[in-house]
Amino acid sequence: MTENTRNTVDGQVGAGAIVQAGSIGAVHHHTHAAPAAPAGALLQLPVEAAYFEDRDRERARVERALGLREGRTGVVRPLVVAVSGVGGIGKSALGLRLAHDAHRERGCGALYVDLDDLRRDGAVSPADVLAVLLRALGVHEPWMESDLVGRARQYAARTAERVLVLVLDNVAYGSEVEPLLPVSADSVAIVISRARLEDLPGALEVPLGPLPGAAAEELLHAVLEGARPAGGPGTVSEVARLCGGLPAALHVAGRYLRKHRRRPPERLIAALRTELDEEGVPVVEAVWNAAYDELSAPAARLYRLLAVHPGPSFTPASAAALLGAEDPDTAYDALGELEAARLVAVWERDTAEAAPADTGSGAAGPGGTDPEVTRSGGTDSQVADDGDGAGERLRMHDLLRAHAQRRARREGEPGEAVEARRRVVRWYRRQAERADETIAGSRMRFATPVPALPYAPDVPFGSRGEAAYWMSAERGALYECVRLAHEAAGPEDDADAWGLCEPLWTHFMDHRHYADALDAFATGVAAAQRTEHLPAQARMRCQLARPLWEQGRIEEARAQVDRAVHVARSLENEPKLRASTLEFRGLLRSAEGDWAGAAEEFAASRRIHEEIGNTYGVLLQSYLLGKALIEQGEPESAAELLASAHGMAVERDRLSGARGPGRMTGRTACELARAVRVSGRSDPARLAALYDLALAAARARGADREEATTLRALADLADETGDPTAAGAHRARAHAIESRAGSLGGPEPRG
Template identity: 70%
Template sequence: MSEETRNTVDGQVSAGAIVQAASIGAVHHHVHAAPAESAAPVVRLPVEAPFFEDRETERESVERALGRWRERSGVVRPLVVAVSGMGGVGKSALGLRLAHEAHRERGCHALYVDLDDHRKDGAVDPSDVLAVLLGDLGVHEPWRAKDPAGRRGQYAERTAGRRLVVVLDNAAYGSEVEPLLPVSTDSVAIVISRRRLADLPGALEVPLGPLPGEAAEGLLRSLLDDTPLASGQDTVAEIARMCGGLPAALHVAGRYLRTHRRRPAERLIAALRTELDEEGLPVVEAVWDAAYRELSAPAARLYRLLASHPGPSFTDASAAALLGAEDPDAAYDALTELEGASLVTVWDRDAEPDPDGATGAAQERLRMHDLLRAHAQRRARQDGEPEEAAARARVVRWYRRQAERADELVAGSRMRFALPVPPLPYAPDVPFRSKTEAAHWMTAERAALHSCVHLAHQAGGPEGDTDAWSLCEPLWTHFMDHRHYADAIDAFRAGLASAQRAEHLAAQARLRCQLARALWETGDLAAARNEVDQAVRSAAALEGEPRLRASTLEFRGLLRREEGDWAGAVEQFAASRRIHEEIGNAYGVLLQTYLLGKTLLDQGEPRRAAELLARAHDMAGLQGRTRMLGRTAYELARALRRTDEGGSGRVHALYERALESARERGADRDEAEALHALADLAEQTGDREAAHTRRAQARAIEARAGAVGAEG
């Protein structure tokens, strides 16, 4: 199946429960009227920490700053609150509390992004982050600009004059924050960072240190929840001191004390003192070591292996894939034990409704605090974890199988070269009940899937390289619905390198085309041309792969269109169509005929275009291709209007057919285009009332979808 045919199912991931200190994981524009606020504000914030102590001074300073900011005028910039401090000190807990308080006061949209989820080689591509923020603001994928400048302008328009709360977690530099700030004086941006961001001018700096003694003791007592200790409450002060006032350590210690409430706490204190005095370990290391030593062997092994998990969060099933036990219940029991010890925490419980309105089973996601992940890595080095490479291979293979299953649901039958991964005995499959659930899973696991491509490529060998390039097949479908360019280019390049090592020419040709698409959409036409030309040569050298040869020619034609080389595009589409005719691929013939007609129309040959588009329209009807029926109707109507043939009645009927098709598919961009075309036609025939109605309907869709320049 061609790349032009795909299902678009958009999914969003909302965050869930965390604990205090958990790791939550110059634009030129024309400002139009801000879109009307929706009746139900979008809230993407994780829930607040269940236990919170102190920080009153910091919260009061932010409240005073908000008051002063409301009185300012003439500066189009949000109030930026920069919360900074060492890992485990409670930055995210405070930042989220501030965000929830601001949201409750203002009743506005509240958005959250963990920049570490978008970090590659130490840098964040703001274009990919803007895609997430634009999606949360209601801008559907077909309406999002493809280039970085376009997305910045779209974000500026979408946020201008609005009340928003935006949380940017794990920021490393002020320069990666600036493009993500709402263009609004009425908004608040809360930036959370491990260090002070000196290059973020005008921010209200809120540096955090460890909790003072009384506050640390108060948090620990809250965590104990009135649990009676055999040694009495005097032990709390000593444990709090040993935790150094770090909430992350206090949570682990609190759960340890609750679990062993009948055990004399002096034993824990003595063990900590011994390690501190004799080993010279950091304070919190001793607390985590004590919790780690209490784990059963399977739980301790899973703890060590979770440090290698490819994604920022994980599920029961992906943890089972890491552990690789014959009985998956062993993984569930081990994970329950880790959660009970506060070494992992619930991050999200998310249920995506299916198309019939029923709610699927909640998919619980968990995370490991960055400090605990580092501790697990140290324990793996100290205790020895010989199965780390095997565990990574297992979890990569599990992710590949789930992605292939999701892709089959979302994209249906299309050209694939990887042999599907069979069921895996050590981990269960994700239960996909619909295209929506499958697409939602791909969105939720995007970071893990891209990481798996690199893990497989780094592992190398026949299995690693096959996994790397095979994972790029389902990631292609996801990319076509979610344009995260930096991630896609990075993954396709790694997959291509693995396909080259594996000497799989078909996969190389396919990946070069996919990489080229991402490159030309980001403006790198020269690099895209190089990849496409090599893909065409590779496919031509293969025997028995005519569909691949036709596909590479189609990609070359699409690139020629992007370059404005209409004659070159026509030549490539015609060559691709001949191959499809030879092998009897009816849909391929339909698609290339459509592309030929559309390109000839753009080239200024409406009569030749109308002839081809009429044939494509008939083929779409015979094949039952609803999407292509609508698109061929729209383009044929355009061609007929330019030839003055067919009469306004036929043109009107074709535009109505295109409109009906768009509405059936929920394709709001195609719907808006058809409405504008009908409005133009009504104006041409003197029906001003119909023109006004159609134009208003189209503009309402554009305003709702976030089109650049749309007025609310």
């Protein structure tokens, strides 16, 4: 992975063409041409750092360690490289450089996870981190195991035959690393932490210290991009010395010198010396203070407010929501100032195109899955600015965030941060509502939609896939907004808290992040109670119950569902909600294996839908009741009910002008065929027609688990009719789907 790292960016490169990722305080070097990774190699890393200086010794150590492992047998543990050092020393930049090197030179896949993005109350759920990694490795959501043991098995199966480089950033404890290590001796895990991880055995420790004098000057020259500040080389040497070899300070100082290259350098140098020597202010603080003092009023205000942004990264639009200026262009101009000063930096450019898909999310209605999120647009760190920041995510280094908080305490206007939080929460809620409408269509919602906001633009959602992709990219911010809104404790804030939980329900049904969902939906219940909104209370309790029972917490789930049913019964004007709570109780009883109880709940829900003339509700409950009756040992009754439901689904497709069989047409066809077969009154031609219809519906939606299930049913039917060739072909296709999607041969899909 080593290469000559003494080159610098040549003076012809414009400042807007180079983006830094990983950390504002990272050490950087801009590379031009590099060997291309094999076509299709998995790459999910933030864009490579624009500047990189020194660290040759550290990179050579890693290269030697890799060489020593070549040819070893019996090793199933990857090389673990533990990069540690104080904030702003360049840990992320080195880790990402090593990962990009491996991707280019070894042709291996590359993954990145920032554990702080998933940290809740200081802890990280390994099951949730594994879910992120499994999606990146191609495991489809309907096949994702629900618990840590199952996900660990899937991860082992997915990584055992692959060569990967995995970057785990912001690790707090060695115990967080162990469950996430690829099961491959040829893989590399790059672990980045501030402190040495005493509980991470066998790791190659790579501690980082400040850059030595010559390297610090080289980095400063690189950031200057050919500009020659007044005072000549002596100015660069003195500033580099005052910055103490800390890249975080060198970056900001370099941009300051570049901006004021014709100004006598004594002003910056004197300020640094005064604050450092006379006032005891750390040099980094002095450099950042100098850069901050040069900002326009809107840029300074945005800088202070970014410290309270709900997500670890942000977009130009969410920054505009924070600032709340009458004209969003004010925010964009302010953000440009912060980028130019290196106080924020581009972290990701999402280049993957999302395709709509149906994951079979049951009560949530049709949903979309996000594709593999491509963090980096390629291996070249020169990324042209597209002008409007489309698909661009930015980040503020933790040290700069802390600095912004200190400046906010000193200079922020009263209530400035509180109002900014409310604006950005409201903006996120509006976008989530719009995304949910795009993904799931019309469904039961109780929150009054947030109207258009003049101070920040809406995210364009051209398709279900794009909306689902946005929800996944903003997941951390969305869940954090629920907490922030509830903590604000005003009536409108609580309405935002539970109102955000409504669109997060659809996302949860497509992406089982249990720790996030349990926290958010419990908060939604509390917020709905505080606002005394009874329909929302019932809905939130049902939403909370589902992740509870899927995590085996049956008694807690039952308490939530029973309370929801009780509340809904008191609401005479909400019959659809009453029916929904009964459906949830039926689903809970199905999960417990109480099929008689489930059938009773689905039948009661169906009667309410019949009374109010909700044909889709009748269809859905007939389908669920039919499934329960099959399990209960009443296939004849089930077949009669499912035949009626199937007819309703076909008619629904006809009235909607659908070009092919819809989701419920396919599902009812498959269950009807199962009921007929179990009853022993099978008609092979009829069964084949039903299965073919179910297969067409599954393929049209990309519902691969339903497709595999139907193929196996067709294989069984072929066996029964004496066609072993067809049976083998169907099973082979089903097995190929299951292998591709990450199946461990688990239960039927969640429904």
